[in-house]
Amino acid sequence: MTFSVVARDPATGELGIAVSSCVLAVGRAVPSARPGVGVVAVQARSRRGLGPSLLAGLAGGATPADLVRAAAHAAEDVDRQIAVLDTAGRVAADTGRGSFPVCGHLLGEQCSVQGNMLASPDVLPAMARALAAAGGALADRLLAALTAGQDAGGDVRGRQSAALLVVGPEPASDEDDGVRVNLRVDDSGDPVAQLRVLRRLQRAHDERDYETLAVFAPEGARDLYAALAASQRGDREAARAALAALRARPGWSAWLAAMAGDDRLAGVSRLLR
Template sequence: MKKLLIFALALCPHFINSQKADPEKGAFAHTFSIVARDTITGEMAVGVQSHWFSVGALVPWGRAGVGVVATQSFVNPAYGPEGLNLMAEGIPAGEALSRLVEKDEGRAYRQVAFLDANGGVSAYTGDKCVEYAEDLTGKNFSVQANMMLTDKVVPAMAEAFMRYSDYPLAERVMEVLKAAQKAGGDIRGKQSAALIVVGPEKTSKLWEDKKIDLRVDDHKNPIQELERLLKVERAYEHMNNGDLAVEAGNTQKALEEYGAAEKMFPDNLEMKFWKAVAMANSGMLEEAKTVFQKIFEKDENWKEMLKRLPASGLLNLSPEEIKSITNE
């Protein structure tokens, strides 16, 4: 296999406009992936898994209000930024992909999928990709895979995407990845996975570009771990909403959001702590004391944290009330 990889990389340019390939700088990710768009929210996503280290650094690309790209097999990473730039100019996914494939001397070894913000989708699988290798496009999605154990993987992915149409996009993509693995997955096994979700509207604020950006670089069960991280992500979305509510002075909203996060991870002390802060700020001091005491029993650092909050305006309690909580 190593000889095959070195030979193929020697033939394939690392970047689309390269004249000569450098095998030492080549990258590959034999894998399965999905690019997809939610027709209701307009969000777009890429989900991927591979038996290769840190697949999230190579395969998934996305830009809010523009589109998403999955570039795999013998990876030409330039398909990501160059494809997004073309789609940002209003060029549909199909035309953008065709332009880049046409000038790629290593196209026979590539597998790539583009999806634009209008739902246009296009995929390409070079005839030198290792079997089982194919792509399947549908309305607002494309699934693609190479070096799979069986020829059932790609159809199983497409079927899962349709079946879980009522799920939020990120969770729907997770079901697709799980279906791929159940159908056989990568013939070599599993190692890393990634999930990105971008919004429907263009933004000039880079930090707002990706709504979800999760990576599992090296794990014996990467899809399972990615799904766990997505659950954590959802819980912290509630935490972030709670923080925003605190900033806006909406204590009741903060209490609801922190409570929702705590229900998802009942053993997380931070989630309990901020819920208790919201309770104290809303006049539920006695109820908050009970929660604080349980937190302090686990970790006394939270007691010191509590005492620092009034100066920042995050806790509206008098020094005497603070002492009644800390028992100092």
């Protein structure tokens, strides 16, 4: 009832999964990841606790092949579909005999695509090709694969939810939880497209692309990003107008005063001196 892709970026060591399905909130059920350990996809009619169990196995030193082999021989898991990827790039997958057709999985170099109840046998090959051809960050390559799967038919029942999860190669710490991307679309008529929008917004935040945020951020924050964008391009009048609009809103003057030491707003202040 789902199609997904797991992959490791050999350059950064990041691990990630992208998934879509015609069920509510697939991001709650299918993807599991632990920084410095691995990422798993648990779909079809799998037991809900299987994802954390597989991650615990990886953390304990088991290989993906070991874990998948054990699940494949468990009587209670005949209806499941799983993929397991570790920080070394080792990957294993299995499609239980009780999974809904059309179903299957394709293993690649440090990656796997899998799905069940698919609209077409073309879905998984299309995902694999797109992942191999895509460039950029791991999150964007995973989204390219998910988009290709949807374009090839995706879930035979239709569309409802999608999720994207990427973690780093090092274990979480107090300073860094290791989560690089964690985006979900729980209920949408076109969840993969909406997930791409969310990824674009996150990238804009990460890269301080204030021009994009001034257009696509929530309405209440657009004037703030307009001021920051004006500061980046040296447009004093536009920055002054955006700040005036902010100060006219209840509560924002106090917030601006409290944020006076923030390096982003300091650039606006310097421009207006």
